[in-house]
Amino acid sequence: MTSGLIFACAGVVLFAMGTAGVVLLDHLLRRILAFNLMGSGAFLVLIGLAQRDGMPDPVPQAMVLTGIVVAVAATALALALARRLFALTGGYGLPQSEAKDGND
Amino acid sequence: MTDPLPWLILLPLLWATGAFLLGPARGARLALAGTAVQLWLAFALAAKVSSAGTALHHPVGGWGAPLGIDLAADGLAALLLILTQFVALPLFLYARAYFAGKSPAFWPLAGFLLAGMNALFLSADLFNLYVTLELVGLAAVGLVAMGGGAQQLAAALRYLFATLVGSGLYLLGVALIYGVFGTVSITALTPLVTADAPPAVWFAAGLMLAGLMAKTALFPFHYWLPPAHGGAPAPVSALLSALVVKASFYLILRLWLHPFAPLTQVAAWLPALLGGAAILWGSWQAIRAERLKELVAWSTVAQLGYLFLIFPLLGADRLALHAGGMQVVAHGLAKAAMFAAVGVLIQVTGRDAVADVAGVAARLPVTLFAFGLAGITLMGLPPSGGFLAKWMLIDAALLRGRWDMVVVILAGGLLAAVYVFRVLRQAFLLPSSGERRRVERRPVATLEWTAFALAAASVLVGLRGMEILRLLEAGT
Amino acid sequence: MKRFAVALLAALFAVALIAALLELPAPAVDLPAAVGAKMAESGIAHPVTAVLLNFRGYDTLLEIGVLLLALIVVLAVAAREEAKQPAVADPVLQTLARIAAPLMLLAAVYLLWAGAFRPGGAFQAGAVLAAAAVLLHLAGLAAAWQKPGKCLRIGLAAGFLVFLAVAAGLLVEGALLQYPPAWAGALILLIEATLTVSLGLILAGLFLFLS
Structure with a gap:
């Protein structure tokens, strides 16, 4: 098992944990962190799997760099919305009223 | 360029x-x-x-x-x-x-x-x-x-x-x-x-x-x-x-x-199954919705279901692909018109409940006409684009003996008629009560006529169906 | 119950996918070789930067758009009613920040310059610039940003606009973002330099408009 493959497997585990986190957690900050975990897992798979034979590959590295910037943008957007919601409602949870009827 | x-x-x-x-x-x-x-x-x-x-x-x-x-x-x-x-x-x-x-x-x-x-x-x-x-x-x-x-x-x-x-x-x-x-x-x-x-x-x-x-x-x-x-x-x-x-x-x-x-x-059966469920569940929720925009939004859930019915029917005859393309166009135009019309209704009445549009037809004929035309497309009545889409979809389903899909498509059309007429009935039949009229604002003409133009396009696109189908043939 | 079911599903998914990863054939397409073969025409000596700004420069263009878009949303929803008072200054932090900020500026310039032939580039440089701004703010030396004026808006959008202008200009001659080999290095440096400033401002803004 090469180091690239180990990274890819770790990425799969992180991705699964992150996805479960986004689905299960209620606190918005935790969900945002879980989303970031998910993204990092996918990036690890992209980098690790492509370089599983030990040869460096610049293409996935550049893709991950792009992906990280997109994830930063998404995180900032999510944090801005969460903070505004906190300022309005005083809580970091989504109101339960019409949700949860089909959440997986 | x-x-x-x-x-x-x-x-x-x-x-x-x-x-x-x-x-x-x-x-x-x-x-x-x-x-x-x-x-x-x-x-x-x-x-x-x-x-x-x-x-x-x-x-x-x-x-x-x-x-x-x-x-x-x-x-x-x-x-x-x-x-x-x-x-x-x-x-x-x-x-x-x-x-x-x-x-x-x-x-x-x-x-x-x-x-x-x-x-x-x-x-x-x-x-x-x-x-x-x-x-x-x-x-x-x-x-x-x-x-x-x-x-x-x-x-x-x-x-x-x-x-x-x-x-x-x-x-x-x-x-x-x-x-x-x-x-x-x-x-x-x-x-x-x-x-x-x-x-x-x-x-x-x-x-x-x-x-x-x-x-x-x-x-x-x-x-x-x-x-x-x-x-x-x-x-x-x-x-x-x-x-x-x-x-x-x-x-x-x-x-x-x-x-x-x-x-x-x-x-291929899986998206179709989910799509069928979406048609029935979305339409049902639209019928039950209390707020106007919620009704239109649930109708989107239902109409998206039709798009997923095409997957098991895709084949060499391309009928299902044509139906899907037509449904995308017809629903796109009709739903834009419907939300635009509902936006006018809400701006004028100042409220968002279905019950609040009571008697509004006399004062907003253009907007209500737009809503009705968009509804014709969603129900799939001729000559609208929605009719053409559903016709081709039923045709494709019959060719493969999928009677279950035909039933879902027809039921979806009937349910769409129920929620569209629910709004129209309120607007046309019931008299408006005096205390509601006080807060009303005058409608802006641009808002009314853009909604109408989109709705008219959603119906008329059915008449230009051949061009759309020919375009879909190119390299897809 | 739901917790358990989701956790079980996630675990099963992970195990099955890892099992699928353990026995893979060699890739059919050898992109690293293709990158290596075209490096000379890219105008850049470092392969990752070459992919990022030349071979797949279009991804990067859209990604700057995503970042600018996030900033616009942050500006639209940022709560402005709460009055902002500067944090109580910690003298140690302030002294450190005063020393660190110019060094970070220097590091950013170095990273930008190094990007052409070793790890580095506009993003890294912009991130360091933004970190310097955030550090100054946390040390109480710089105020949080209010609604941006004309100058700040231009600064935020300049990198993206220059990138778009280059893309559109090159379109007249050939394909989108098709750098002529002779000009590639210079054009990419121009894009990277303006991007560094704009990315620094955008990333800093994501923090400073919110705080």
Whole structure:
């Protein structure tokens, strides 16, 4: 098992944990962190799997760099919305009223 | 202008940035001018595609796939590009009158949204498609959140998590594909993906399609759509319901047809089953909805279901593909018209409940007529585009002996009639009570007539069906 | 119950996918070789930067759009009603920040310059610039940002606009973002330099407009 493959497997585990986190957690900050975990897992798979034979590959590295910037943008957007919601409602949870009827 | 493909992406990015720099008044003018040029470019592209009969390619950077990224436009892409610009242009006129200089964020966000969608329709590179998906998703979330109320923010966050999980699944699929094949170009992948591909490719296809279905709000991933589309300002709801969900549906269809065709045969019943459930559940919820915009949003959930019925029916006769393309166009126009009309009703009555439109028909005949015409398309009555779409879908289902689908399609039409007539009956039959009339404002003519134009287009597009079907034949 | 079911599903998914990853054939397409073969024409000596700004420069263009878009949303929803008072200054932090900020500026310039031939580039440089701004703010030396004026808006959008202008300009001659080999290095440096400033401002803005 090469180091690239180990990274890819770790990425799969992180991705699964992150996805479960986004689905299960209620606190918005935790969900945002879980989303970031998910993204990092996918990036690890992209980098690790492509370089599983030990040869460096610049293409996935550049893709991950792009992906990280997109994830930063998404995180900032999510944090801005969460903070505004906190300022309005005083809580970091989504109101339960019409949700949860089909959440997986 | 050498080639319309890149300009369809660059123009909205340019006017979006311009609108950010110059503020809403000049931003609106830039947006209208830019979208008009884009509409012209989209028609020019469609003419080029139909006369060529195959897909057009544009190698970004001059490298060509797989080293570089390719843009590609076939008939399906050209159709969606026309639809997007065609719906966006009247909606921007509507939005300019609706926001009246407030909401400075609308114009730049709408520009990024259009750029993202055009880029998505044109991209032939799986990773580039991920970036366009995020551009579309985040712009749409921003538009929902723009209002700034607690409800809108909660809806936007719910939408954001759904769209982020969707693109996360998609991204993991792309990572697996790159790991297995060493490329993410759709053209290069098409010959490589075969039925005896390693299990990781099956995982990738499943992850990508599931992620996109979550973004398209296919039942049971639809939970985020009604609050997001029902809670946003009317022009935003119209853009999201008419166009944004179609972008991820387009990508599902594209991937289904091209690299993943050898894998997807086995599971074609699944999207159709979910689509059927969406039609029944969405229509039922629309019938029960208390707020007007919620009713229209649930109707979107139902109408998206029709799009997923086509997957087991796709075949050499192309009837199902034509039905899908027609439904995308007809629903896009009708839903934009319906949200626009509902926006006028809410602005005039000052309320959002279905019961509050009582007796409003006498004072808003144009708007109600628009709502009714859009309803005709949703129900699938002739000569509308919706009729043509459902007719071809039933035809395709009968050819394969799928009576169950025929029943669902017909039931969906009847249920649509129930929720459309629920609003119309209120508006026409019941007398208005005096205390409600006091708070009413005069309707703005631009708002009424843009809604009407969209609704009329949704009916008349049925008469231009042959052109649309011929365009779909080109290289798809 | 739901917790357990989701956790079980996630675990099953992870195990099955890892099993699928353990036995993969070699990739059919050898992109690293293709990148290597075209490096000379890219105008850049470092392969990752070459992919990022030349071979797949279009991804990067859209990604800057995503970042600018996020900033616009942050500006639209940022709560402005709460009055901002500068944090109580910690003298140690302030002294450190005063020393660190100019060094970070220097590091950013170095990273930008290094990007052409070793790890580095506009993003890294912009991130360091933004970190310097955030550090100054946390040390109480710089105020949080209010609604941006004309100049700040231009600064935020300049990198993206220059990128778009280059893309559109090159379109007249050939394909989107098709750099002529002779000009590639200079054009990419121009894009990277303006991007560094704009990315620094955008990333700093994501923090400072919110705080």
